[in-house]
Structures are given as structure tokens and as C-alpha cells.
Amino acid sequence: MVHYINGAFLSLHKIEEIVINNYSIQLSDEVKASIIKCREYLDNKIKTHDKPIYGINTGFGSLCNTSIPDNDLEKLQENLVKSHSCGMGDEVDSKIVKLMMLLKIQALSYGKSGICIETVERLVYFYNNDLIPVVYQLGSLGASGDLAPLAHMTLPLIGMGEVYYKGEKQKTKTVLAKLKLNPLNLKSKEGLALMNGTQFMLAHAVNAVLRARKILKNADKIAALSIDAYDGKIDPFDENLHLIRPHMGQIETAKNICELLDGSELISRDKKHVQDPYSFRCIPQVHGASKDTLKHVESVVETEMNSVTDNPTIFPDEDLILSGGNFHGQPLALVMDFLAIALSEIASISERRVYRLISGERGLPPFLVAIPGLNSGFMIAQYAAASIVSQNKQLCTPASVDSISSSNEQEDHVSMGANAATKLLRVVANVERILAIELFAASQALSFREPQKTSSKLQNFVTDFRKSVPLVQNDIVMYEMLHRAEEFVKSV
Numbered sequence: 001m002v003h004y005i006n007g008a009f010l011s012l013h014k015i016e017e018i019v020i021n022n023y024s025i026q027l028s029d030e031v032k033a034s035i036i037k038c039r040e041y042l043d044n045k046i047k048t049h050d051k052p053i054y055g056i057n058t059g060f061g062s063l064c065n066t067s068i069p070d071n072d073l074e075k076l077q078e079n080l081v082k083s084h085s086c087g088m089g090d091e092v093d094s095k096i097v098k099l100m101m102l103l104k105i106q107a108l109s110y111g112k113s114g115i116c117i118e119t120v121e122r123l124v125y126f127y128n129n130d131l132i133p134v135v136y137q138l139g140s141l142g143a144s145g146d147l148a149p150l151a152h153m154t155l156p157l158i159g160m161g162e163v164y165y166k167g168e169k170q171k172t173k174t175v176l177a178k179l180k181l182n183p184l185n186l187k188s189k190e191g192l193a194l195m196n197g198t199q200f201m202l203a204h205a206v207n208a209v210l211r212a213r214k215i216l217k218n219a220d221k222i223a224a225l226s227i228d229a230y231d232g233k234i235d236p237f238d239e240n241l242h243l244i245r246p247h248m249g250q251i252e253t254a255k256n257i258c259e260l261l262d263g264s265e266l267i268s269r270d271k272k273h274v275q276d277p278y279s280f281r282c283i284p285q286v287h288g289a290s291k292d293t294l295k296h297v298e299s300v301v302e303t304e305m306n307s308v309t310d311n312p313t314i315f316p317d318e319d320l321i322l323s324g325g326n327f328h329g330q331p332l333a334l335v336m337d338f339l340a341i342a343l344s345e346i347a348s349i350s351e352r353r354v355y356r357l358i359s360g361e362r363g364l365p366p367f368l369v370a371i372p373g374l375n376s377g378f379m380i381a382q383y384a385a386a387s388i389v390s391q392n393k394q395l396c397t398p399a400s401v402d403s404i405s406s407s408n409e410q411e412d413h414v415s416m417g418a419n420a421a422t423k424l425l426r427v428v429a430n431v432e433r434i435l436a437i438e439l440f441a442a443s444q445a446l447s448f449r450e451p452q453k454t455s456s457k458l459q460n461f462v463t464d465f466r467k468s469v470p471l472v473q474n475d476i477v478m479y480e481m482l483h484r485a486e487e488f489v490k491s492v
Contacts, residue, residue, distance in 0.1 A: 006030060012209060036117050039116050042114040056114075080195065090136070091135065142201055145198055145329070158185070201417040215346060222350070223280075224260035226353045236284070238258075247289070260457055265452045280353065334400045336399075350437075365377075399417070443466070444472055
């Protein structure tokens, strides 16, 4: 299947479809014409314009007042890419790097960047043939865009750096030789067009949002299972409560829980207790607030996916070349910090439910094993969840409130959006792990309620889970089961 980049709105739904189905991409004729028109305008402007144009015939950052002779303009772009390739730390997952490439192509497709069509088509070729540049997690301040990581994405286009090809990390020049491809010689403005922008942050944000959608769906299902396992009450989910405090996420969550528990023998039986703890009773309010947060984040991310974020920006029809700040990552930095907090709360309330399930309350055995004492059961699984929740709290310190001046004070306020991005993905992974622990514990607790049963929807969910993770009769090596539970949560 082919996805045509044609100037149409790129939605999160569409990008998920492209990724899941491994679509190849292709530029439409209209997009090609727009890119070519912009480049021809820029070439003509360089020939006829005798004043400096930032980043085209000047240096960069605080060197913006340094003029560059015409015969050095291509060397300027090569030097820019090489000098800015300062990434450090762990490698970025290849799936996210491939997202970066797609998002960069989308941004260049608007014909406002002055890039050559051959360069964009080479980037498309890399994407379609899974030549994935090696990019590092650390190095971007999130203003002037994601310079260091995008420089690493760009290096292979000029025959430098490393790529993953056919599952193996190789020197780019070796791979290009095998494919009989020559490195590109970047023309004026091209290095800047490729390296300026928010695509490193944005790729992380897209990945996080798509995983967050699944997390929030699974969180309701797993919480409903815990309610039945804990012998909880259905009253807190009655729609009358939520219609008088009509936050949409709260209403949606309460409805989901009621639908999931419909037909359960456990939820409908008489209860000796009057109330449940907050971690059960307030599921609609907590899960719902995180859902409302995600909707806001999605809106910002989709806007950024359909934006031009390099600098300077070229407007051929208006005869304008404008130097501005669309590369500044503040919109993404703020919402990624917000999403990290919202998802961390899903994990926090989940861990509290795990604690209740193992605590020997409401007829459940301590630590969810038949012979506690001889067996420790789920004791340390809850420790693990508590440890991960604590780490999330540390990771949720906002990156976006920080700024360090750079480039001799020319770049004197930065977003730190790249740091927000990388720590957000750590939080996302941790939430998946904690939900896996809750599912493991809740499914175990439910077995002690037999012969009474939960709803058919939830029983089918547990049956699917049991194909990966068995009941625990006596102590076993737990990490193997926890890892299987994590993979299950990520896959459903």
C-alpha cells in the first residue's frame, strides 16, 4: 500500500495506519511542483538579492551576521550537518527515527523550505527501503528545533554517519555503495531545512499518544477486573453522578466500567461494605481526567504534524523570506510534560488497587496465594509497581520550565522539548508495566471468587490473558510472568 503525501491533513489515525501497515510513501505531483517552485524562487533570489539572508548566505545562530561567499554555500550546508551531529547517549528506537523521517517529509512537502526535490525524494527512498539513520537521544534543546538529532538523520543523505539496513548497523557509505547510490551534495539552505524543525520531539509525541490511547482503554478494562476481584460496588459508576459533573472523560469512563461489568455475578451480589477506597470509587474521575488531557495533547500534536517548522521560511507567491521561530518546541514541550503527568496518575491509582488486592481484605488471601507464609505470592510484585510509580513521579518534573541560553545568547530561551519527549516515553513504558502487574494480580484474585463469575467480556479478557500468563499456585520465578503480562498489555 502507498500513502500519497499530497498536502492533505495528516491525522494521528492515518499515521497509525501508515505505521501499522508499513505503507510506502510517495509525493504527489502537486507537492513536487510546490517544492520545485519554492527552490526555483530561492535560487533566483540568491542570484538577484545583494543583502544577507539568514542561513542561506550567512552563518548560523550567533554567526548570523557573518556573510558567506556564493561559492561556499554548498560547503556551508555540509559543514552545518557535520558540526551539528553532536548526539549522545542511547540510540533512538528505529521506529521513532522512521517516524521522524515521515514527519520531516510531511513538513517539507508544503513547499516553504527551499529544499531541492531530489533531496526530498532521497529521504523518501530511505524511508521506503528502511535505511534508518542512527540517531541519539541526547543533544537537542528543542529550539532552533531538534538540531543534533535531525543532523544525525541528515548525515546519511550526504554519505556520512551510520544507518540500520536489513537489521544491521552499517556505515552509510558502505550501504550506498551496495545500492549504487551517490551521496547528495546539499545546496544552499538544504541542510538547514532538514535540520531545523521539531520532528525529533514530534515523533516521540506521536508514539506516546498512540500508546496512550491503548493504555487508557486497557486501564478501564483492567480496573473493571480489579473492581470485581475486590468485590467492589457499582454505585460510583451510576451515570447520575457523572451527569452533574459533566467532564467528558469522566462520563466516558463511568459508562465503560458499567458496560464492562454488565452481567457480572460478582458486581450484582449484596455487599457488606458501604464504600470502596478512592482507588476504586474514583476511577471515573482519575481515568477521565487523563483522557481529557490526552484529547488536548492530540490536538496540539496533530497541528504540529501539519506544520512547517524550519527557518527561514520561504513564501514564493508573496516574494518573502522570513526568519522566525516556528522551530521552537514550546507547544510540544508543554503538552508532553502534561501527558507524562496524566499517564503517571493512571499508574499511581493502578498500583493502589494492586496493594488492596494483595492486602488480605474482603476474603482474599494475603498476597493472593493459597498458602501465604510458605509462599510470598504477589508481595514483591507490588513492591515493583511501587518502585516504578515512584520513578514516574521523578520523571514527571516538567522539562518545559527549564531553559539554558545557547549560541552566545542568540538562542536565549529554549523549550527543552526533546528532554520532555524522551522522559515521556519512559513514563509511557512504566505505565504499561504497572497495568500489567495489576492485570496479573486482578486475574489471580478473581480466581478466589469462584464459582461466582465476572462478566463475559471480562472473562474473555482473562481467558486471553491466561494463554500467556498462568495462575500462580505456588511461588514461581515471577519476572517471567511479569514480562509476559507486559507484552500482553502492549499487544491488546
